[in-house]
């Protein structure tokens with residue numbers, strides 16, 4: 001491990017984790033007012049159906065204009081355009097689906113600079129899409145609002161902003177994954193113990209926030225939010241030379257694109273998932289993460305020796321290591337419960353926004369981790385107890 005490297009070399013904040021180091025920008029510079037205006041009116045343009053005609057009137061900035069934007073400006077332009085594009089595609093009632101050149105060209109131009117796929121990702125939907133109501137107040141769901149939205153609907157805002165709050169709480173864990181690896185490098189057992197304890201605390205705080213989801217987003221209304229973040233299937237990007245008029249298919253926005261859990265697993269040096277469609281999907285989701293965060297996960301994957309060291313040189317910390325795994329699985333199991341109540345019970349469509357058969361996929365991931373990630377594995381009976389306990393928690397949360 002290169003001890004000269006710092007979290008900020010991966011655009012990771014010491015305090016806020018994968019949220020931007022500076023709060024996101026809320027308005028573009030002079031000359032780009034048309035984009036802020038269109039973005040701010042998006043809910044009304046969708047509601048009236050005018051989006052399909054009005055979008056064709058948007059100016060098409062030359063590609064080099066995007067290179068002239070600074071980092072925060074470019075992120076805001078991406079937030080705006082990637083939302084507008086999804087709204088445009090999902091407002092079409094019948095195929096063949098297409099994106100007019102006025103949106104397709106800017107989206108592809110920015111996606112090339114950011115090196116991501118040309119579709120709304122989690123980092124535009126969530127990481128860079130919030131502002132504080134009280135600028136001196138905390139990054140907590142109650143003090144946040146969205147910059148860009150598809151609907152004037154408090155359920156949608158709450159859904160996204162709970163993610164932002166969770167990302168903030170993950171900050172403590174992310175910096176301690178880094179500290180854990182440094183402690184191992186230096187053979188500091190006491191420092192490793194503290195880092196693992198902090199990772200546990202961080203995931204517990206994430207769970208506390210996750211439990212607040214039903215307070216503001218109900219299972220009955222969530223389903224309408226989903227429409228706007230679904231995947232693209234055979235969509236033509238008009239006027240984009242490299243696609244040559246051929247229809248494109250891309251996965252939609254999903255929490256699977258957060259860097260939190262992939263970093264946790266890489267940082268704790270958890271055994272890799274089996275080479276199956278589950279592992280493939282999660283790897284593929286990296287193509288929708290900010291490039292620097294992708295590099296962070298890869299760096300931890302290549303360098304972390306936390307698990308090996310715990311086993312060989314600090315066996316008294318196996319309990320703490322396994323507690324990190326247990327807390328991760330608790331979070332993911334509550335999440336599976338939400339997927340059941342918010343989606344599975346509301347629709348016959350078995351596909352997640354990222355195009356997975358999500359119930360099998362999410363449950364499979366928990367089971368596989370249960371079998372592989374603990375240093376001291378739990379039994380089948382422990383697993384049943386664990387899932388029953390979480391089921392009870394979720395049922396109580398949803399019933400409130």
Ligand code: HEM
Nearest residue numbers: 163254255256258261338339342352353354355356358365
């Ligand atoms: C009502 C709340 C939520 C529902 C209904 C929900 C639903 C889903 C679904 C259906 C998938 C599979 C999607 C696919 O890729 O096709 C998924 C994946 C995922 N979501 Fe959520 N989600 C919710 C909240 C959250 C929150 C708050 C987070 C926190 C960042 C999150 C993180 C994830 C992760 C990490 C995955 C990938 C699964 C894994 O790694 O095991 N989700 N979600």
